[in-house]
Amino acid sequence: MKKYKIFILLLLLIIFINPSATLALENNICTNPTYKDNQILVKFKKKYSDSTIRNFASQYNLAYSPNENSDIRNGYFLFNLQDDKLVSDTIITLQKDSKVKKAQPNYLFQTAKKKVKSNQDKYFNREWWLYNNGRLGAAGSDLYVLPVWNQEKTNWPGIVIGIIDSGVNPRHTDLKKNIVRGYDFVHNTSKKMADKEGHGSFIAGLIASQVNNRKGIAGLSRQNLLKIMPLKFDFSTDGAIQAIVFAQNKGVRILNTSWGTDEYDPALYEAIKSYNGLVVAAAGNDGLEHTDTHHFYPCDFDLDNILCVGASSETDQITSYSDWGSSVDILSPGGENAPLLSLDVKTNHYAEGMGTSFSTGLASGAAGLVLSANPSISNLEIKNVILLNARKKDELIGKVTSSGILNIKAAVNRESTLTISKLKTQNSK
Numbered sequence: 001m002k003k004y005k006i007f008i009l010l011l012l013l014i015i016f017i018n019p020s021a022t023l024a025l026e027n028n029i030c031t032n033p034t035y036k037d038n039q040i041l042v043k044f045k046k047k048y049s050d051s052t053i054r055n056f057a058s059q060y061n062l063a064y065s066p067n068e069n070s071d072i073r074n075g076y077f078l079f080n081l082q083d084d085k086l087v088s089d090t091i092i093t094l095q096k097d098s099k100v101k102k103a104q105p106n107y108l109f110q111t112a113k114k115k116v117k118s119n120q121d122k123y124f125n126r127e128w129w130l131y132n133n134g135r136l137g138a139a140g141s142d143l144y145v146l147p148v149w150n151q152e153k154t155n156w157p158g159i160v161i162g163i164i165d166s167g168v169n170p171r172h173t174d175l176k177k178n179i180v181r182g183y184d185f186v187h188n189t190s191k192k193m194a195d196k197e198g199h200g201s202f203i204a205g206l207i208a209s210q211v212n213n214r215k216g217i218a219g220l221s222r223q224n225l226l227k228i229m230p231l232k233f234d235f236s237t238d239g240a241i242q243a244i245v246f247a248q249n250k251g252v253r254i255l256n257t258s259w260g261t262d263e264y265d266p267a268l269y270e271a272i273k274s275y276n277g278l279v280v281a282a283a284g285n286d287g288l289e290h291t292d293t294h295h296f297y298p299c300d301f302d303l304d305n306i307l308c309v310g311a312s313s314e315t316d317q318i319t320s321y322s323d324w325g326s327s328v329d330i331l332s333p334g335g336e337n338a339p340l341l342s343l344d345v346k347t348n349h350y351a352e353g354m355g356t357s358f359s360t361g362l363a364s365g366a367a368g369l370v371l372s373a374n375p376s377i378s379n380l381e382i383k384n385v386i387l388l389n390a391r392k393k394d395e396l397i398g399k400v401t402s403s404g405i406l407n408i409k410a411a412v413n414r415e416s417t418l419t420i421s422k423l424k425t426q427n428s429k
Contacts, residue, residue: 034105034107034108034261034262034263035087035105035236035237035263036087036106036108036236037086037087038080038081038087039078039079039080039081039087039105039106039236039238040062040078040079040081040087040090040091040094040103040104040105040106041073041077041078041079041103041104041105041106041237041238042076042077042079042094042100042102042103043075043076043077043100043101043102043103043267044077044099044101045098045099045100045101048099052099053077054066056097056099057079060079060090060093060094061081061082061083061085062079062080062081062082062090063079063080063081063082064077064078064079064080071245072241072242072245072246073238073241073242073245073267074241074245074267074270074271074274075270076102076238076241076267078106078238087105088105091103091104091105102266102267104237104265104266104267105237105263106237106238107236107237107261107263107265107268108235108236108261109235109236109240109259109260109261110235110259110260110261111166111199111235111258111259111357112258112259112260112282112283112284112296112355112356112357112360113199113202113258113285113353113354113355113357113358123216123217124217124218126217126341127217127218127340127341128141128142128314128333128338129142129143129314129333129335129340129362130142130143130145130218130220131145131146132314136314136338137313137314137315137316137337137338138314138315138316140316141312141313141315141316141333141405142333143220143332143333143362143366143406143407143408144391144407144408144409144410145220145366145369145408145409147409148222148369148373148408148409148412149211149221149222151373151413152221152223152225154223156223156225156373156375157225157372157375158225158226158227158372159225159226159227159253159254159369159371159372160180160227160228160229160250160253160254161207161208161226161227161228161229161252161254161256161364161365161367162182162229162231162243162247162250162252162254162255162256163200163203163204163207163229163230163231163255163256163361163364164231164233164240164243164244164255164256164257165199165200165203165230165231165232165256165259166195166196166197166198166199166200166232166235167184167193167194167195167196167200167201167230167232168182168193168195168200168201168204168228168230168232169194169195169198169201169204169343169344169346169347170194170230171347172201172205172343172347172348173213173215173216173347173348174205174210174213174215174216174217174343174348175201175204175205175208175209175210175228175343177210177224178208178209178210178219178224178226178227178228179204179208179227179228179229179230180227180228180229181229182229182230182231182232182246183230183231183246184230184232185231185232185233185234185239185242185246186232186233186234186239187232193230193232194345195230195232195345196345197345198345198351199258199357200230200232201342201343201344201345202340202343202344202351202353202357202358202361203256203342203358203361203364204343204361205217205219205343205350206219206220206340206342206358206361206362207219207228207361207362207364207365207368208221208224208226208227208228208365209342209343210224211223211224215348216343216348216350217341217342217343217350219365220362220365220366220368220408221365221368221369221372225369225372226365226368226369226372229247229250229252231243231246231247235259237265237267237268240257240268240271241267241268241271243255244271244272244275245271247277248274248275248276248277252277253276253277253278253371253379254277254278254280254364254367254371254382255275255277255278255279255364256280256360256361256364257279257280257281257282257298257360258281258356258357258358258361259282259357260281260282260284260296260297260298260299261296262294262295262296262297263297264295265297265298268297268298269297269298269301269303272298272301272303272305272306273301273303273305275305277305277379278305278306278307278367278379278382279298279303279305279306279307280306280307280309280360280363280364280367281298281299281306281307281308281309281360282296282308282309282355282356282357282360283296283299283308283310283311283322283323283324283327283328283356283359284296284299284322284323284356285311285321285355285356286321286323287320287321287322287323288323288324289323289324289325290323290324290325290326290327290328294323296323299323299327299328302327304380304383305379305380305383307330307363307367307386307387308328308330309328309329309330309331309332309356309359309360309363309406310322310323310328310330310331310332310334310356310359310399310400311332311333311334311354311355311356311358312331312332312333312334312359312405312406313333313334313335313336313337313338314333314335314336314337314338315336316393316405317336318331318395318396318399318400319334319335319336319354320336321355321356322334322356322359323356324400325399325400326401328399328400328401329383329387329400329401329402330363330386330387330390330400330401330402330404330405330406331359331390331396331400331404331405332359332362332363332366332405332406333358333359333362333405333406334354334355334357334359335353335355335358339352339353339354340352340353340358342358362406363386363406366386366406366408366411367382367383367386369408369411369412370382370385370386370411370412373412373413374412374414385411385414386402386406386411387401387402388402388416389410389411389414389416390402390403390404390407391405391406391407391410392404393405
């Protein structure tokens, strides 16, 4: 029996900012197994009647609800164990059944964020990832997004980015005008949901905080063209699949997945492969190369519609914590000694953080701006344009496939005349 390791979910050390005081909360750390110990996802070889599925569940002493049908799970059915058998043993038994095509655990994912400790100044002059004049780190180690602000037109289409995460704070004045209705798969409601952990709110703020509203921080679009669809889930395979299917049905073309697992997850792979859009995924924060012995999925899935993002520092280098390797496509600001600043779970408060989770959020926003400026572009072209127009750095050759750091201006304007085949040839030298 394969023994799965225990993940440590490192929750952000948050520093709240308001005009009169700075309050520090204790670091919140909890441990979770890599999968739910009482649930199994099953895909059958063909479509069976509800009575057949009920008999199947009864045969193996599994609980099954007809409301939890395959339509919302990309062909998978969720079953709950009703005895003290191990998930791994039950899966071995189910895989011997002639009706079963696949059976797997309901994996749990870890977020790709880091603990931080720092003193906090405020607002735009702290956002070195938008414009770095050298006061924090190295001049020019930013996203080159300000030139795009001068290009943006009010008639550019608004782009919805789905954030599959811990939810989004719907009351924060810096974001609430840029939120569209999503879904809470934890509580099964379409009402705007709370975000107790803050991970999703932080990402949403980096992407879509209002610009020029004289409050807090600035997001990536001066004309507020980027909108957030919160897709709250429980960081499990089942929740992720439901969120992906929901986004697909709503026509959302960009999904942010700032989390992952080192376990290969077939159901998640199939859901992303079936998704008609771009999935922007975090590389992970172990500071290791992705190899045969070290993975972080969904980043490492071999799928054309995944853009995997590592973290760059305020000095324009790959950070000490960022994973890298042949599956990691590009770097985007994540912070090293100068953390990022974004929204907190408390209304009108802000927090600091760093990690590939947040690099991924910025890359998702960049993908949204590329799509807004080029509405007829395909999903694969969005990815290719971003990679081809990265700011190339010699020290990143062999580290990430683009050999560079995200450059929003060049991507939006499609400045590079290279082709992907030429890019791969350059990187192989």
